Amino acid sequence: MSTIVHGFGTPAAAGARVLIVDDEPFIREILASKLRSLGYRCEVCADGESASSALKSGVYDLLISDLRMPGIGGLVLIEEARRICPDTAVIVVTSVTDLSVAVETLKHGIYDFITKPFVLEHVAIAAARAVEKRSLTLENRRYRLDLEDQIAARRSQLRSALSLLEGTYHSTLVALGTALDSRDAHTGAHSLRVTLYSARLARELGVPEPERREIEQGALLHDIGKIGLPDALLSKRGRLTDEEWEQMRKHPEIGCRILSGIKFLRGAARIVLQHHERFDGSGYPAGLRGEEISLGARLFSVADTLDCVTSDRPFQAPVPFESAFELVANGAGASFDPQVVEAFRAVPLEEWKAVNQAVSAGRHPPGDEPRGGTA
DSSP states (O other), X not given: OHHHHHHHHHHHHTTOEEEEEOSOHHHHHHHHHHHHHTTOEEEEESSHHHXXXXXXXXOOSEEEEOSOOSSSOHHHHHHHHHHHOTTOEEEEEESOOOHHHHHHHHHTTOSEEEESSOOHHHHHHHHXXXXXXXXXXXHXXXXXXXXXXXXXXXXXXXXXXXXXXXXHHHHHXXXXXXXXXXXXXXXXXXXXXXXXXXXXXXXXXXOOHHHHHHHHHHHHTTTGXXXXXXXXXXXXOSOOOHHHHHHHTTHHHHHHHHHHTSGGGHHHHHHHHHTTOOTTSOOSSSOOOGGGSOHHHHHHHHHHHHHHHHSOBTTBOOOOHHHHHHHHHHTBTTTBOHHHHHHHHHSOHHHHHHHHHXXXXXXXXXXXXXXXXXX
16 A cells, blocks of 8 residues: 555655644644655644634645634635635545535535545545645646747737738838839829828728728729720820720729739729729719718728829819819719718818828828738
């Protein structure tokens, strides 16, 4: 039997602190002597009051307690131990043989219930197993906490990687938008300006962040379909013929086909497809009306008009922002969604001017940096 005790006891017992509580001196001393021989550090108490004080002053791996003692009884002491140090393992060694009492102690989470008179080796085995179980429980908890820390660190790294990736997407999309503007001799920094105008409108309307990102992407890439049009058509300075105009009207569908194959740009693709639709159904390519048109495209329509009429074009001189304000207001219900027009007019005129001036100076207004997307 002693071989089993050593097998169970020695590894877990090394340095383990044990508090033995019993009002019988002989029981206290024989248990303490046995467990000390197995490597435990034992302390003894004759009653619940002194044991309670000991529990408050130090951490114990194992509490071995009788149930019937003067003053504070064993069950109350176990409850106190659970409150002060919930990780302490508990073994009851008692002369009480009532089954209901044993069941009650088990409800308090004790490891083992041993009746007197007991076999000393059995107590030693129970102590070794209780301490071992406690050690494994604490080890598992540490492992879980370490794992949670590692997961949190990985999440932080992932967020950083996604942020870097988003910045890369942003730079790529802005470069693409700039390239598209450069190809069309009449537009200058049009794509960037309408992106910033659309973003400001989206914020004014309280559009959620994911949808705002799609709107910015769609605005930035709204003319990507012009990649499929002849250079001569884009660089023509006079009015387009009916045939040329028919070709030009295809660029929303071309752009939509280009972007639809890119997962993170599918929302933007819908805006690209609809960016020439009009609220009253007079637009193209599908003649959509009202809320059949996506909110992003309805926002873009106002932003696009603002930039077109305030920019210098070969076929039209720019108008002041004050005049553009009135032009947009007059288009409510026809070209534009009245709700979007209302949001547009709620933004101070000086803010729209500031965006235009900032882009002309090669910088972005604070808080208006257009963003890319993540896959």
